[in-house]
Amino acid sequence: MRIKGRTIKRTVFVWIAAVLLFSCNKQPNEEPMKIEWDKIGSEGLQGDLTKGVSAAYAALLEGQLIVAGGANFPGKLGFEGGAKAFYDEILSYDPANGFWKVIGKLPQPSAYGVSVPIPGGALWIGGNTATESLASCYKVSLQENSIGSQNDKELTPGVEWAPFLSLPATMDNFSGCAIGATVYVAGGNVNGIPSNTLHSINLENDSTWTELPPFPGLPRVQPVMAAVEEKGKTYLYLLGGFFGGDTEREPGMAIDVLRYDPDVRSWEKMGEQVDPDTGEAFSLGGATTMPVDNRYILCLGGVNHDIFLDAITTQYKIARDTSLTEEEKRERNHEFSSHYMTQPIDYYRFNTECRVFDTKTGEWSTIDRTHNAARAGTTLVWKGYTFYAVQGELKPGVRSPETWKGEIIVQ
16 A cells, blocks of 8 residues: 555646646747738828828828828718718828828729739729719839939829729728739629628739639628748738628628639638637628738727627617508618717727737637727738738727837747
């Protein structure tokens, strides 16, 4: 019995020692990256642009930040009888002097399109005006010899326009990205209807847009998309978006992370938008994304999952309540909007989390929590590890004129 007892004690001691050794050597979880933020001023913005816009077009052209269009409510909100305003100004930001300057005009005031970086410039695609959705596309680049030195303050960048092949349908509130010379666009409102569509065009070889297999699940309005290379192949990732419902389906928030393989033209589910700490689903509707190191997808901003879903579901049910007259429906909607649209910014809980999806492991991590990112309808442009988050919506109907520059520091 004595020998047996010693054996048990020795075994327990070794086990405890191993646990303690492991615990001492274990390092705290390190996030894959962090962000250093720097606010860009709004000096130079004029008129109603000083109130900020959402859903602008933007590009980094040879390192120069260019922003165009966008929309806001300069006066009353919609339910109060106000109208959303659209803009046609093209602005350039001068970092040396901290100043915005108008350098041109869009063909018409518009917003809610897609800005895709391409070799030599950018492609500004689709969107809508105050009266119609658009199918137009333009190649955008800087005019030659238009970049001045810091000592040449009179020389301002100019933008060159080249009309490009129009989309096969009008599109707004959709997503886009590029793999080399091939541009992809997905989701959004296509001919005014929430869609599951995917189209592509090769800038060098194609004479028309190609319709590709639609993505599965809910139609997605305001989704986000990024391209990531894995083992020599480049895939498209589609995240976020929402669906306002139709005659057969109620509203929903898209939380499946989908991957598209251009070689075999097929979609597959790679994960879900679920916070690993809380176990709760989160939204990326109205968010922005960018790829990092051909492995990670950085996601910034977007609306709160539960609050936004409750809002669109309430409006959906009012619209389809057959017991109400049209006048009663208008009264119910006005009553709802009077409450929902007039709450303080914190009520809406736009995402302060800066989340990263690891395409290698399928896991999410939160690398920062900041009100700098808590916006919807921000336009994100980037080069390498530097990005600009351009303006956006702080709450329904209220924009911010602030643009944030971010530097990604990979751990």
